[in-house]
Amino acid sequence: xxxxxxxxxxxxxxxxxxxxxxxxxxxxxxxxxxxxxxxxxxxxxxxxxxxxxxxxxxxxxxxxxxxxxxxxxxxxxxxxxxxxxxxxxxxxxxxxxxxxxxxxxxxxxxxxxxxxxxxxxxxxxxxxxxxxxxxxxxxxxxxxxxxxxxxxxxxxxxxxxxxxxxxxxxxxxxxxxxxxxxxxxxxxxxxxxxxxxxxxxxxxxxxxxxxxxxxxxxxxxxxxxxxxxxxxxxxxxxxxxxxxxxxxxxxxxxxxxxxxxxxxxxxxxxxxx
Amino acid sequence: xxxxxxxxxxxxxxxxxxxxxxxxxxxxxxxxxxxxxxxxxxxxxxxxxxxxxxxxxxxxxxxxxxxxxxxxxxxxxxxxxxxxxxxxxxxxxxxxxxxxxxxxxxxxxxxxxxxxxxxxxxxxxxxxxxxxxxxxxxxxxxxxxxxxxxxxxxxxxxxxxxxxxxxxxxxxxxxxxxxxxxxxxxxxxxxxxxxxxxxxxxxxxxxxxxxxxxxxxxxxxxxxxxxxxxxxxxxxxxxxxxxxxxxxxxxxxxxxxxxxxxxxxxxxxxxxxxxxxxxxxxxxxxxxxxxxxxxxxxxxx
Numbered sequence: 001x002x003x004x005x006x007x008x009x010x011x012x013x014x015x016x017x018x019x020x021x022x023x024x025x026x027x028x029x030x031x032x033x034x035x036x037x038x039x040x041x042x043x044x045x046x047x048x049x050x051x052x053x054x055x056x057x058x059x060x061x062x063x064x065x066x067x068x069x070x071x072x073x074x075x076x077x078x079x080x081x082x083x084x085x086x087x088x089x090x091x092x093x094x095x096x097x098x099x100x101x102x103x104x105x106x107x108x109x110x111x112x113x114x115x116x117x118x119x120x121x122x123x124x125x126x127x128x129x130x131x132x133x134x135x136x137x138x139x140x141x142x143x144x145x146x147x148x149x150x151x152x153x154x155x156x157x158x159x160x161x162x163x164x165x166x167x168x169x170x171x172x173x174x175x176x177x178x179x180x181x182x183x184x185x186x187x188x189x190x191x192x193x194x195x196x197x198x199x200x201x202x203x204x205x206x207x208x209x210x211x212x213x214x215x216x217x218x219x220x221x222x223x224x225x226x227x228x229x230x231x232x233x234x235x236x237x238x239x240x241x242x243x244x245x246x247x248x249x250x251x252x253x254x255x256x257x258x259x260x261x262x263x264x265x266x267x268x269x270x271x272x273x
Numbered sequence: 274x275x276x277x278x279x280x281x282x283x284x285x286x287x288x289x290x291x292x293x294x295x296x297x298x299x300x301x302x303x304x305x306x307x308x309x310x311x312x313x314x315x316x317x318x319x320x321x322x323x324x325x326x327x328x329x330x331x332x333x334x335x336x337x338x339x340x341x342x343x344x345x346x347x348x349x350x351x352x353x354x355x356x357x358x359x360x361x362x363x364x365x366x367x368x369x370x371x372x373x374x375x376x377x378x379x380x381x382x383x384x385x386x387x388x389x390x391x392x393x394x395x396x397x398x399x400x401x402x403x404x405x406x407x408x409x410x411x412x413x414x415x416x417x418x419x420x421x422x423x424x425x426x427x428x429x430x431x432x433x434x435x436x437x438x439x440x441x442x443x444x445x446x447x448x449x450x451x452x453x454x455x456x457x458x459x460x461x462x463x464x465x466x467x468x469x470x471x472x473x474x475x476x477x478x479x480x481x482x483x484x485x486x487x488x489x490x491x492x493x494x495x496x497x498x499x500x501x502x503x504x505x506x507x508x509x510x511x512x513x514x515x516x517x518x519x520x521x522x523x524x525x526x527x528x529x530x531x532x533x534x535x536x537x538x539x540x541x542x543x544x545x546x547x548x549x550x551x552x553x554x555x556x557x558x559x560x561x562x563x564x565x566x567x568x569x570x571x572x573x574x
Contacts, residue, residue, distance in 0.1 A: 012373055012384070015373060015384075019390060022402045023402075026398075037412050041412075043422075083298070087299070088296050097293070114510035116534075119535075120551070121317060124544075148303075176288070207512070208516075212539065223398075223513075230517075248395070255393050
């Protein structure tokens with residue numbers, strides 16, 4: 001088994017490099033001065049180390065505003081998605097009604113429809129509602145991809161719960177709604193957390209809809225803002241890298257906290273059987 | 274289980290109403306913001322809608338125009354090169370990643386989590402990152418810095434300035450974002466292959482390579498088909514990576530469906546034609562969705 005062990009460790013090293021080098025490249029550039037980047041004086045590590053990109057980003061650009069917009073959007077979308085998806089997921093997984101299979105198929109199909117298919121007609125619909133150029137465009141449009149995904153995920157979680165507890169509640173005279181709120185929701189908590197984090201991450205990272213639906217530079221989110229930083233008059237590489245680091249941190253933090261549930265949810269969506 | 278049966282029956286009468294109540298928010302969202310826009314998309318594609326002008330019905334003119342348009346032919350070619358290139362790379366590296374992780378007894382979960390980092394990172398940031406990795410200037414471009422320092426290059430290469438280089442760069446960025454998902458899914462697939470199959474193969478004297486070929490790969494077939502189809506659908510409709518890294522350039526060398534649709538709709542302001550470009554992907558999408566649904570809905574039963 002010796003050669004297998006050696007191959008495994010070599011493979012491990014290669015994958016570590018592939019995954020970590022790009023992160024390190026960006027992070028190290030965010031701590032370099034403009035001159036270090038411009039004249040390639042310290043290529044692999046920041047020398048001297050500086051925070052000037054972070055302070056500059058905070059005081060000279062609209063980044064704080066974009067960050068706030070991204071956060072508000074992600075929180076609103078996560079909340080609405082969790083409510084809609086847990087209600088729908090519960091109904092499909094647990095209730096018996098005609099057309100249940102059809103609804104399950106519809107949710108799967110919608111989960112597979114890529115957002116890029118609908119950005120032009122959605123723009124028109126939102127414009128008619130008077131919702132463009134404002135975060136409300138994102139509150140309305142992001143659930144079109146978060147809800148199908150999270151509902152599909154939660155159907156799996158609700159189906160996996162044992163019938164007995166809910167039946168006991170029903171026998172005790174509780175209605176479906178009470179049984180759902182008191183018994184099933186607490187049991188499905190890991191699934192709800194996974195689904196909420198997926199909704200948050202998808203909203204936090206979304207780019208196309210924000211780019212199309214919001215033209216006002218003060219009303220936009222971080223991904224679009226980053227794109228504005230590149231095509232500005234002056235290249236502020238360091239600030240751009242600092243912004244990338246700051247934007248990545250919340251998602252990574254959430255992820256580190258609950259990655260086991262996320263991986264389970266992720267794998268449950270595509271792998272079974 | 275008599276009480277259970279009667280309970281279900283009694284509940285069954287009221288359940289359709291309850292179900293409707295629970296599903297109502299979902300159905301409103303789906304009808305208003307997905308199905309209605311789809312209908313609008315189809316209608317728009319039959320008009321010559323220009324921003325600022327009322328739409329006029331033109332029948333299939335947009336479809337016919339695109340079918341004969343050389344730029345659109347290039348877009349179709351690019352989309353397939355981009356998609357097949359990056360999905361192919363993801364499958365190969367995904368299998369390798371799964372095998373490596375599967376052989377790591379200690380720290381497997383930790384490394385699985387670590388390797389998934391690219392997958393949770395914003396695609397815009399990934400696109401920016403790889404734009405700098407491939408930058409022509411040594412202080413910013415990782416590959417140029419390393420190759421120059423190793424003495425493998427005498428002058429920096431402007432990767433992103435050539436059609437092939439730009440296509441390679443967007444494929445690599447998309448691959449980097451996507452391969453961890455493949456690796457983690459394949460790892461789950463590997464762990465569901467019964468040990469007995471390997472033991473039986475060993476007893477029969479099969480070499481490691483033959484065990485991989487005759488036990489591992491067939492065992493992964495199902496997961497591979499689902500992840501590949503899923504990734505194919507998402508990649509052929511990708512927008513972020515190409516838009517941020519190249520804007521479809523140089524020329525039209527990396528222009529793909531979604532970026533071209535965006536350009537036609539929002540730079541040339543031809544919405545009818547822009548929508549039509551997206552609708553050209555629908556047959557591929559429908560085929561993919563039918564195939565995946567068959568696999569996934571079968572799993573759920």
